[in-house]
Amino acid sequence: MAERRMARKACAEPDFLQFNDLGCETVGGKVIFATDEWFAPARNLLKREPPQFITSAFTEFGKWMDGWETRRKRTPGHDWCIIQLGVPGLIHGFDVDTSFFTGNHSPYISIQAGCLDQESPFTLEGDRTGMAASDSQMAAVAKLQPGYSDCCHNYFKVSFSRRVTHLRLNMHPDGGIARLRVYGVGLRDWSSVSTNQDVDLVALTNGGVCLGYSDAHFGHPRNMIGLGRAANMADGWETARRLDRPKKLQADQRGILQVPGWEWAVFRLGHPGLISSVEVDTNHFKGNFPDSCRIEACTLTPEEKAQCISSRWNSGKWRVLLPPQKLRPHHIHHYGKMELKLSHPVTHVRLIIAPDGGISRLRLWGRPIPFTATLASSRSTLIIFHLPANTLTPTSNDSPGHLSFE
Numbered sequence: 001m002a003e004r005r006m007a008r009k010a011c012a013e014p015d016f017l018q019f020n021d022l023g024c025e026t027v028g029g030k031v032i033f034a035t036d037e038w039f040a041p042a043r044n045l046l047k048r049e050p051p052q053f054i055t056s057a058f059t060e061f062g063k064w065m066d067g068w069e070t071r072r073k074r075t076p077g078h079d080w081c082i083i084q085l086g087v088p089g090l091i092h093g094f095d096v097d098t099s100f101f102t103g104n105h106s107p108y109i110s111i112q113a114g115c116l117d118q119e120s121p122f123t124l125e126g127d128r129t130g131m132a133a134s135d136s137q138m139a140a141v142a143k144l145q146p147g148y149s150d151c152c153h154n155y156f157k158v159s160f161s162r163r164v165t166h167l168r169l170n171m172h173p174d175g176g177i178a179r180l181r182v183y184g185v186g187l188r189d190w191s192s193v194s195t196n197q198d199v200d201l202v203a204l205t206n207g208g209v210c211l212g213y214s215d216a217h218f219g220h221p222r223n224m225i226g227l228g229r230a231a232n233m234a235d236g237w238e239t240a241r242r243l244d245r246p247k248k249l250q251a252d253q254r255g256i257l258q259v260p261g262w263e264w265a266v267f268r269l270g271h272p273g274l275i276s277s278v279e280v281d282t283n284h285f286k287g288n289f290p291d292s293c294r295i296e297a298c299t300l301t302p303e304e305k306a307q308c309i310s311s312r313w314n315s316g317k318w319r320v321l322l323p324p325q326k327l328r329p330h331h332i333h334h335y336g337k338m339e340l341k342l343s344h345p346v347t348h349v350r351l352i353i354a355p356d357g358g359i360s361r362l363r364l365w366g367r368p369i370p371f372t373a374t375l376a377s378s379r380s381t382l383i384i385f386h387l388p389a390n391t392l393t394p395t396s397n398d399s400p401g402h403l404s405f406e
């Protein structure tokens with residue numbers, strides 16, 4: 001349902017909502033400390049499903065609320081909690097969702113960030129109010145709108161080019177917030193990964209990101225690169241039914257339908273690499289799996305990527321990685337050396353389904369190829385695979401699902 005709502009409102013929303021939610025409980029996000037959780041626990045902030053309101057629900061502490069809610073403070077100070085991201089990475093924006101907190105929403109917030117592991121460590125800074133200007137400050141103290149349905153999403157675009165593992169969410173002075181969505185791209189420490197080890201190069205945890213798609217009516221394509229198998233259909237990519245499906249159906253010798261239309265989604269790999277096996281999972285899609293799929297791949301320079309974005313990813317550089325394959329319902333399809341056609345490293349892939357339908361997971365197993373080797377094999381001069389944080393270009397209404405960042 002959340003995805004349906006998102007698809008309809010996509011034109012009015014900021015671009016950064018297309019990135020991955022790095023704090024969500026489904027990718028391992030956790031609240032590790034909160035100053036107060038009297039009315040409702042801070043872990044609710046990271047729930048994947050949209051917040052609910054149940055008029056008749058009360059607990060022994062007060063009104064049941066689907067979010068984090070603290071007591072009305074009668075002493076100096078403010079409430080705050082520490083969030084450990086499920087996927088450390090670069091953050092491009094926040095949605096501080098106050099849904100249903102109408103007389104009890106937190107009036108002001110600030111957010112601080114830290115990197116508390118070995119890679120480029122920096123720590124939370126700032127004074128107890130979170131207002132000190134410091135390296136860790138991502139958003140100055142900001143006013144929140146109450147959680148009425150037309151204004152409950154408080155979006156904050158972020159310019160912060162450092163890897164983040166933890167956040168401190170400060171409420172000034174107290175109150176309630178339903179959800180905190182942390183939009184960004186995972187940044188893995190690739191120095192610990194052997195070039196002889198196969199990894200899922202497109203996984204969200206490895207820094208994969210969806211950069212464009214043709215349709216996300218029921219489910220966003222980024223769901224396909226999430227952890228584990230999909231919980232349900234909403235945890236996969238599902239398009240609307242195409243309206244140009246022919247009345248008379250014709251199939252080729254492999255049983256693949258010959259249809260005029262298709263849907264597509266483009267991903268940038270977390271690291272350039274040589275893909276040696278692919279999994280396409282139609283788990284839960286039983287009456288609405290695509291008839292067939294194919295995968296294309298390429299290595300793009302920043303200039304080529306910009307051209308791809310302006311041509312809706314219809315670049316001449318795409319090469320067939322996986323030729324068209326007939327799909328089955330509710331099934332993991334494995335493709336290996338026999339089916340895969342590319343033997344050089346790539347940076348981007350495009351999954352194409354025909355004519356429409358749902359895929360729950362896409363896994364691209366392969367070896368990360370060192371940067372220089374990728375450059376040599378693609379004969380290009382420069383490849384970006386670490387996203388700069390502060391350069392999102394707004395999308396136009398007639399090209400849904402397109403992100404561009406240089």
Ligand SMILES: NC(=O)NC(NC(N)=O)C(=O)[O-]
Nearest residue numbers: 039061062063064065069104
């Ligand atoms: N009706 C309320 O929501 N009251 C209080 N909050 C809860 N959850 O009971 C409050 O004012 O903070």
